[in-house]
Amino acid sequence: MKLEGSCHCRAVTFTVQSASPYPYMRCYCSICRKTAGGGGYAINLGAQRDSLRIEGEDNLAVYRARLDDGSLSTGERNFCRLCGSALWLFDPTWPEFVHPHASAMDTPLPVPPDRVHMMLGSKASWVEPDMRPGDESFDEYPAESLADWHARHGL
Ligand SMILES: [Zn+2]
Ligand SMILES: [Zn+2]
Numbered sequence: 001m002k003l004e005g006s007c008h009c010r011a012v013t014f015t016v017q018s019a020s021p022y023p024y025m026r027c028y029c030s031i032c033r034k035t036a037g038g039g040g041y042a043i044n045l046g047a048q049r050d051s052l053r054i055e056g057e058d059n060l061a062v063y064r065a066r067l068d069d070g071s072l073s074t075g076e077r078n079f080c081r082l083c084g085s086a087l088w089l090f091d092p093t094w095p096e097f098v099h100p101h102a103s104a105m106d107t108p109l110p111v112p113p114d115r116v117h118m119m120l121g122s123k124a125s126w127v128e129p130d131m132r133p134g135d136e137s138f139d140e141y142p143a144e145s146l147a148d149w150h151a152r153h154g155l
Pocket of ligand 2: 031
């Protein structure tokens with residue numbers, strides 16, 4: 001489906017085609033929590049990078065997190081330098097994809113039938129994951145990709 005997204009101040013707007021638009025994957029890692037996860041986690045979608053169209057690109061800034069081992073994350077977290085909204089993650093390790101934040105979407109997203117809670121080993125002490133029947137949880141990353149989850153659910 002075609003997704004439309006924007007930052008809060010609308011200095012940056014974008015559209016992208018997504019084959020993985022269900023917002024089911026909650027990441028509780030400290031990077032997601034601090035940069036995009038006011039409730040303790042962030043949700044990224046899967047989308048096709050070659051379909052990404054950006055207006056206001058001059059207002060984008062990129063954050064690359066420093067990891068515990070001192071190296072820079074390969075993930076490029078794109079955000080609006082004017083209002084700070086987290087917009088999408090791009091990682092050159094998987095150059096065909098971008099991962100828009102569900103929180104940046106203006107298009108109404110489909111409600112996922114169940115959810116995956118990941119990086120729970122890094123969650124903040126005050127965060128209580130909203131675990132429901134059918135949900136899965138992982139201390140680190142799950143092996144299943146965004147595309148495989150959608151395929152398994154027939155979506
Ligand atoms: Zn903005
Ligand atoms: Zn994360």
